[in-house]
Amino acid sequence: LAMVMAYTCWRGRHFDLALLGLTTLLGVDLIDTVGKLVVARARPPLTFRVPGVSASGLSFPSGHAIQSAAVYGVIAVIAWRTEPRIRPLVAGSLAAVMIVAVAAARVYLGVHWISDVLAGALFGVLWLAVVLTGDATLRNHRVRRKATAQLHPRAL
Numbered sequence: 001l002a003m004v005m006a007y008t009c010w011r012g013r014h015f016d017l018a019l020l021g022l023t024t025l026l027g028v029d030l031i032d033t034v035g036k037l038v039v040a041r042a043r044p045p046l047t048f049r050v051p052g053v054s055a056s057g058l059s060f061p062s063g064h065a066i067q068s069a070a071v072y073g074v075i076a077v078i079a080w081r082t083e084p085r086i087r088p089l090v091a092g093s094l095a096a097v098m099i100v101a102v103a104a105a106r107v108y109l110g111v112h113w114i115s116d117v118l119a120g121a122l123f124g125v126l127w128l129a130v131v132l133t134g135d136a137t138l139r140n141h142r143v144r145r146k147a148t149a150q151l152h153p154r155a156l
Contacts, residue, residue, distance in 0.1 A: 017078045020135050024074045027127045032063040035123065041116070049110035062112045062120035068102035069124025070131075077132065099124075 041060035049055075076091035103117040112120075 016135070016139075017081060020131060021074055021078065023134075024070050024128065024131050027131065028067050028070045028124065031123050031127055032061065032066050032120075035061045035066075035119075036063075041113075044110055044113055050108070053109045053111060055109075055111035059112055060116045060119060061123055062103070062106050062116045064106050065099075065103050065112075065117045065120025066124040066127070068099045069121045070128045071124075072098045073125065073128040074131070 036058040039060040040058055043055055043057075043059040072095040076088075076095040079086050080088050080091045099121060103121055106112045106117050107114055
């Protein structure tokens with residue numbers, strides 16, 4: 001995500017999209033930390049894990065699932081907005097494949113229960129929806145303000 005944000009700032013001067021990515025990252029970390037503290041669920045037993053895989057800390061919600069859902073989702077949105085050749089369906093489909101792959105890997109490795117991963121993905125998608133709703137609200141406000149300024153220059 002950092003590379004995508006840097007590219008959008010450098011190439012297209014889309015600082016608002018970089019802020020969208022940063023907000024997504026900060027929220028994901030907060031959700032993960034608070035969720036783990038509130039639920040305090042232990043990880044599956046070591047007998048469920050693939051040999052050689054280690055994981056520490058609490059299990060619910062899956063931080064990887066939260067991060068993948070929100071980060072791949074926001075990357076898809078940024079790609080769709082900055083590159084006209086990228087279709088929303090393609091960007092969304094690629095993001096969905098990555099999210100499912102990360103979730104499946106966490107369960108396969110035995111470091112999370114299925115409910116941890118499903119909840120994490122849901123939290124990530126919900127946070128992405130909140131961030132995108134806020135972004136859309138700000139963009140609509142800017143458009144309205146600009147239109148008002150053009151119609152009534154002295155009103156502002």
